[in-house]
Amino acid sequence: MPLKNKEVSLLLEKSRLLSQSSMNDFIRNLSASYEVYAPIKKGKQIVFEKVENPGEIVWDYETTQISPKKFLHKPFEKLFSFEDGGKIISENEEIAEKKQILLGLHPCDVRAVEILDKVFSKRYEDPYYLKRRKNSIIIALTCNDAHETCYCTSFSTGPRIDRGYDILITPLVDNFLVEIGSPRGEEILNQYGEALSTDSSILMEYHRLKNAKLEVIENKIKNKMNTENLPELLEQNVNHPLWDNLKEECLACGSCTIVCPTCYCFTIVDKVDLTLKSGQRQRVWDSCMLLEFAEVALGVNFRRERAARIKQRIYHKLYSFEHQFYIRGCVGCGRCIRYCIKKIDPREIIAEIRREPIEQQS
Amino acid sequence: MKEKKIKVDYMARVEGEAALNITVSNGKIENLKLNIFEPARFFESFLIGRKFDEIPELVARICGICPVSHMLTAIQALEDAMEIVPSGETMRLRKLLALSQWIQSHTLHTYMLAIPDYFGYESVLSMIPEHRELVEQALRLKRLGNDLTVAIGGREVHPVTPVIGGFTHVPPRDVVKDLLKRFREARKDAQNMVEITTQIKLPDFTRDIEYLALTSPPQEYPVISGMLASNKGLKFKKEDYRKHIHEVHVPHSNALHSYVIGRSSFMVGPLARVNLNYSLLAGEARRAAENNGLKFPYMNPFYSIPARAVEVLHSIETCIDLLEDLKLKADQPSITPKEGTGAGVGEAPRGLLYHWYKINNKGEIVEADIVSPTAHNAFNIEKDLEEYLPQIISLPEEEMQLRCEMLVRAYDPCFSCSAHFLKINKRES
């Protein structure tokens, strides 16, 4: 798609080129003032962890098992602590300022943060998430490749990205094309990074390279989810026989929800210490795939059937989110497929329903 | 003189379930039975048909106190059967793991099971108010042993990382660094332990005992490998175990009685080890022994108690050396099972442990033979009692009973362990 002149100049104004070494300096400088988290190698996996030196960063990683949401909505979080049997309650001190940089998020993970932002700010504001969010700078990273489980194009959440980041990095040839996404991004880039070039023709060339790369990736994503009329389709297929078939396969292990970048459900638990008087209230990630999720007192369970739980997961992502937060709940990162032992695949679920939808009853 | 009955229905402060029944009439022992009623667990039966790589994990469950010994000895036997040679790093890690368990188990026994007798308490819990510092010292040492087991093995009881061929995991460097620091600091606690165990008044009782333990090549105090040797001239390789040691099933007990073929009962354990390998102990340990007036060898089974303390100090010294040497590499070769038989021997905290397996080419266990330290010792304990009783026969019944219990406890018997190995002595014929 050719860009108009004005758009081009705007684009170039917001672009810089950094060499490998100045990128390393940039990150090193950032580390002095912020906690910097980025994809690094840990054993056989790439995980988001604190960066000790820029050389550790894996720029061409495929995807991480746990998404960077863990830095915003923590798996375990202290809400507050109490003493003297609850007579003294003190707020979480960790809620206090601590600036962090989340570096190397792929577009799908960036867009997942956008979804979480909505969840945690609608109606009641969640102070824990929002404070942390405010203190986080997001440096996105253009994907290096597309993989079998990627289907971001189905939701337009990647591989192109136009919002949600403070800075976007695209490694090209031996350099890094860096694009500014927010005033905050511009500020840190100017303060900590040294550009190799701001020459517009060079930058233009790099943008061309980036575009070509994105096209290759886009074309590689063949296995998509057809999202046309998705809500209507799901509304009509609540009783599709496929749900019962899935129940036989799914292990209800919960892995799909733990790895999902937009899953956010949590349980609140109180932990007392051995005085039995003081302790803390915590929240812990929960999962709708687990039996206990919808269980209430006296053993009543509103989703005892595994089929009902699988449905809840798929419907929440692909249907309910739109009603609740006016956004789709899936970014097509493919983690739930990749990390499912049974390879249960939302793309196939939708495709199968489309193949043989339930006749609409009046 | 009237009849005296000693009846301890349920021995406390030992692992597992056992009773002691003694009848003395007119100064003569009418009846003496160490009745191990710990139910049989049929390990050697249900291991048959299981896969070779499950065995270390399964046999660990023979004993909650010395799972490491069972795992490592089984691994050794299976490696022997399949001709696998572990790396030097693996051997270092195994030694560390075994020693960590010695520290844990010896401290547990000394402070929690044995010392209350000598301090005049029912249990370590009742000692807390008056001897809190001593208990804290004990807990600190025990925790140290446990923390090393956790670092290398993954958890205190039934570790998960040791496998045939090596380890699935090694601890991160900072954990090792921290442990090293704590081990260096722990020397003092261990020296105290030697002091305390020599200060308590041990009963005076000696018997002409045959003691059996591993001996290693000259430079090393034995832990997880070596030749078997006794003070009465036995010296053989693990493959020849069954040429020298047999057992019989005695009706009053769920454990078997082991004996040296053509001779009688024998003793295994810390005292046997220190007696046979005194010169191989770490310098610090020998020094502490000498400073406290200990002069090994002893033919008095009660001296197992100071022997344990000396071994704790020795273990700490050895662990420091080993920890400094670690490369922190998890070697884990992939293994294709092959047919064969193999034996393994090791020094569990309580003494010599023997495992032997026969596997087929699918890697299934065809036959298993396991003899635990307490199974080795059970017969000897009865023999000791037989000779000890006449010496204390004039004591009041209660005192006599306590003395008998103290003697049994000196062995730190592990009855769950011993009851797992009930077996037909079919190889005897």
Add this chain to the structure above:
Amino acid sequence: MSSSHNPYMPSLVKIIDIIEETGDTKTIKLIFVDEQTQKNFSFKPGQFNMLTVLGVGEAPLSISSAPGEGDYFSHTIRRVGNVTGAITRLNVGDTFGARGPYGNGWPLDKIKGRDILIVAGGIGLAPLRSVIYYIKENRDNYGKVEILYGARTPKDCLYRREFDEWREIPNTRLLLTVDNVPEGTKWEHDVGVVTLLFDKISLNPSETAVLMCGPEIMMKFAVHNLLEMGFKDKDIYLSMERRMNCGISKCGLCQIGPKFVCQDGPVFSYYELRNLTEKIF
């Protein structure tokens, strides 16, 4: 203690009175320890609070008093588990935590001028007690009222000592039934499930709004019968129960289809519910 900016922080409440309702249920009257918080606290019938016993947990409980009842609010709590157990072990003067009110409450403005059928089962009467007193206070705003209440046994009936007062509300009928009557117990009312009382309903289905709360299985049969009798799904309001941990539509546990019971509910019309992607009954 500040609770304004952090919605997860409970405020201390103090028990000022405890009324033993049944063997396992108590009504407790509460005030916020902080006077200002108590003054600012206003709620609608059908809303609930999250009650907290620190170290034990938090649970959603309907406010059972009516807004104008007094300078306190009350909860009627059935002891079924951790939090309800811990609260019912407390005494007058004891403090614990509360935050709220949450939820939409009954649509009492919307149904102004209509006849009202109240159907309650067991502990489900708690959020409806608030309605009954609300109507009493605003009697002219509503038409005829019939209250149908079913409990397990006569002894399990909540608010027994208040029944006479309810009957005296003008134009109000109270019909009672229990599942069974143990031998030797006096009982002059019906025996059987609550739907048995439906024959006695004298209200015109087209002019009536139904407010219902009780076990889901009871509500299932009740709704079914009411629909057969000509009541419209848009006029039947149900207070739903789901597991909830936050009360502020964050934790995600209480969803029915796209609805958060804690915020979109707990009161829904049956019309709303029947069209959800997650079937309730």
Add this chain to the structure above:
Amino acid sequence: MKKPSVGVFKFTSDGGCQLQILNMERELFDLLNLINITYFPMAGVDSGEGPFDIGFVEGAVTSTDEIIRIKEIREKCRILVALGACACYGGIASIKNQKTQRELEEKVYTDLTAVHSTKAFGIDQYVKVDAYVRGCPIDKNEFIEVVKSTLLQIKPNLRPHSVCVECKLRENPCIFLIEGEVCMGPVTSAGCGALCPSRHRACEGCRGPASDPNTPSLARTMLEYGLTPEEVRLKFIKYAGETQAFKEGAGIK
């Protein structure tokens, strides 16, 4: 508050779970402030016949004597807690249930008259159990959780969902997906913090079935990963082979 009296009882087992109690070196003093251990022979405590507020039972029931004894103990304990895989499900002792009693006994005894061995079961085969602390051995934190919640008169917060949840949270490489080997994690109850997969080895299912274990589905996957039906059977018949779910996984009706 009066300190509740606690008894620790042993049945057929290896003492490992009892030792886990003694392995709480760091918590022991605090714990003793809360409870009064009056019967714990392994630790030398034998100062009472009961009754007990809480009884912890380690070990499987494997003999007629033990059947009688567990019933007596139940009578004496207000709250009875099954400690570890053996007491919860029979543990590895129950592996022997696969063979006939005769087969087993002949293998190990010369004199069969002294043997009163029965099939090995968890204690709930014979008595009502109030709480289960799973695992082989137990997890110390779960033990403490049970003690605390008993004192607070609440249900312990033990979540029996799959080990995978904890495993994923620790960002372990999945044994199935990365190592290409099989793992019992998806059908095994969490609470151990995914101890084994965190150390690069498969979960062996020592904590027994998770709350909604789809064992037939996992068994099918194991076959796809190249295990023989017999090997799949061995996976399920280990720590909790007497549970319905694991029997189904093993292909036993």
